[in-house]
Amino acid sequence: MNHGRILIVEDEPITRDVMQSLLEDWGYDTMSVSDGFEALDVIGTFRPSLVISNLVMPKMDGIELLRRLKHELSHVSVIILSSQGTVEKAVQAMREGAYDYLEKPIDIQRFQLLVEKALEREDILTRMELVNRDLQELGVFGDLTGKSTPMRRVYSLIEQISPSSASVLIYGESGTGKECVARTIHKMSPRHNETFITLNCAAIPDTLIESELFGHEKGAFTGADHRRAGCFELADRGTLFLDEIVEMKPDMQVKLLRVLEDAKFRRLGGKEYISVDVRILAATNKKIEKALEEGSLREDLYYRLKVFTIELPPLIDRKEDIPLLIARFIKEFNSKHGKEIKSVDNDTMQILLNHSWPGNVRELRNAIERAVIVCNDELIRLNHLPVDLQQNTQQIPSISINIGKTIKEIEKEVILKTLDYMEGNKTKTAKSLGISLKTLYNKL
Numbered sequence: 087m088n089h090g091r092i093l094i095v096e097d098e099p100i101t102r103d104v105m106q107s108l109l110e111d112w113g114y115d116t117m118s119v120s121d122g123f124e125a126l127d128v129i130g131t132f133r134p135s136l137v138i139s140n141l142v143m144p145k146m147d148g149i150e151l152l153r154r155l156k157h158e159l160s161h162v163s164v165i166i167l168s169s170q171g172t173v174e175k176a177v178q179a180m181r182e183g184a185y186d187y188l189e190k191p192i193d194i195q196r197f198q199l200l201v202e203k204a205l206e207r208e209d210i211l212t213r214m215e216l217v218n219r220d221l222q223e224l225g226v227f228g229d230l231t232g233k234s235t236p237m238r239r240v241y242s243l244i245e246q247i248s249p250s251s252a253s254v255l256i257y258g259e260s261g262t263g264k265e266c267v268a269r270t271i272h273k274m275s276p277r278h279n280e281t282f283i284t285l286n287c288a289a290i291p292d293t294l295i296e297s298e299l300f301g302h303e304k305g306a307f308t309g310a311d312h313r314r315a316g317c318f319e320l321a322d323r324g325t326l327f328l329d330e331i332v333e334m335k336p337d338m339q340v341k342l343l344r345v346l347e348d349a350k351f352r353r354l355g356g357k358e359y360i361s362v363d364v365r366i367l368a369a370t371n372k373k374i375e376k377a378l379e380e381g382s383l384r385e386d387l388y389y390r391l392k393v394f395t396i397e398l399p400p401l402i403d404r405k406e407d408i409p410l411l412i413a414r415f416i417k418e419f420n421s422k423h424g425k426e427i428k429s430v431d432n433d434t435m436q437i438l439l440n441h442s443w444p445g446n447v448r449e450l451r452n453a454i455e456r457a458v459i460v461c462n463d464e465l466i467r468l469n470h471l472p473v474d475l476q477q478n479t480q481q482i483p484s485i486s487i488n489i490g491k492t493i494k495e496i497e498k499e500v501i502l503k504t505l506d507y508m509e510g511n512k513t514k515t516a517k518s519l520g521i522s523l524k525t526l527y528n529k530l
């Protein structure tokens with residue numbers, strides 16, 4: 087059974103029956119009615135994701151029905167059927183939000199294609215709506231956690247590019263979530279039921295990468311005992327994620343580019359061409375300009391891949407996401423390690439918020455896993471953190487202030503202690519206090 091319920095609204099019995107039996111043959115769940123009022127009666131229980139409606143009908147015309155449907159259902163695509171002489175009205179229907187129109191007599195192939203496309207779009211819209219609800223409520227977008235402004239920018243890019251098959255180049259420091267982004271794009275795309283394959287170009291020796299990508303025939307090289315399918319074949323109709331693309335040798339990049347342009351290739355040692363439909367997502371943690379300059383990323387491949395680029399912010403630029411990430415990882419590792427940890431205590435949270443996270447989310451995730459393993463309490467405390475994180479803070483002395491001091495006195499104490507800690511370096515002191523050097527001199 088295909089996904090999606092389709093409601094047919096048509097006053098002409100023959101057209102109506104023909105359409106219904108076609109759609110049922112194609113595996114859709116269908117229902118048919120003969121006018122707009124009947125349609126509005128059944129949508130509450132049938133809940134169609136697609137309505138195919140005649141334009142000119144007695145009682146209520148297609149445009150009026152379209153308006154009311156949009157009012158009643160949050161998600162529904164409408165295809166309008168027009169006859170000769172009503173095309174202008176059909177165009178008006180599109181302006182009012184119809185997905186498309188189809189002229190009678192109906193061209194069956196075009197009909198089938200239009201239905202597929204409309205349902206696909208509905209499916210994606212529904213998924214996006216669910217994902218956005220999760221974002222509001224949980225701060226989670228697909229595989230990604232975070233609500234910060236830079237992450238929201240990433241999410242809105244993902245929403246824009248997911249429905250298409252365009253290539254995407256993802257850039258971000260190591261551990262910022264490039265693979266999570268790739269998986270999320272796949273999950274939100276029409277390919278979500280197909281395979282997602284990752285090839286880490288840095289982890290495969292140069293000599294093997296070609297056969298990894300394209301597969302080989304038996305006997306193609308020493309050690310090739312069997313025919314083997316490559317990533318392109320395995321990812322057919324799905325998505326291929328090429329991680330650390332700049333680690334691929336330039337001559338391989340040329341071959342890759344050729345496959346992207348022709349959508350076909352030969353297995354190593356093979357004669358016939360194999361056609362595939364693969365969406366490519368690629369990632370790199372090297373600055374793209376730099377990789378181009380050095381020649382580790384070929385310009386022609388770059389132009390092919392960069393139809394869209396997504397840049398992921400380092401964790402230090404989105405610290406407000408840290409508490410959400412911690413909560414997510416505690417939950418994940420609680421169930422992995424059979425623990426019931428609730429949270430982290432305040433001091434520990436401060437440390438985690440103040441750390442610079444050179445290893446980004448991966449480093450945070452590892453720190454939390456370690457803490458969950460060693461913690462036998464409800465709260466993760468300082469001593470559960472990796473030693474380097476604990477030391478971070480023990481070196482920073484604290485200031486304690488008794489109630490009763492004036493703001494002026496407190497300010498003086500903070501300035502002098504900071505200056506002391508910075509070993510008299512006034513520039514560093516001013517920076518740490520968040521004031522200008524001039525202000526610092528004035529206060530001193």
Ligand SMILES: Nc1ncnc2c1ncn2[C@@H]1O[C@H](COP(=O)(O)OP(=O)(O)O)[C@@H](O)[C@H]1O
Pocket residue numbers: 229230231232258259260261262263264265266267411447448451
């Ligand atoms: N925004 C995020 N939300 C939740 N987990 C994340 C996020 N970003 C990264 N991670 C986790 O951090 C680790 C590293 O992410 P990954 O996508 O492999 O990073 P990269 O490919 O950029 O090195 C993975 O375990 C991943 O699940």
Ligand SMILES: [Mg+2]
Pocket residue numbers: 261264265329
């Ligand atoms: Mg990675």
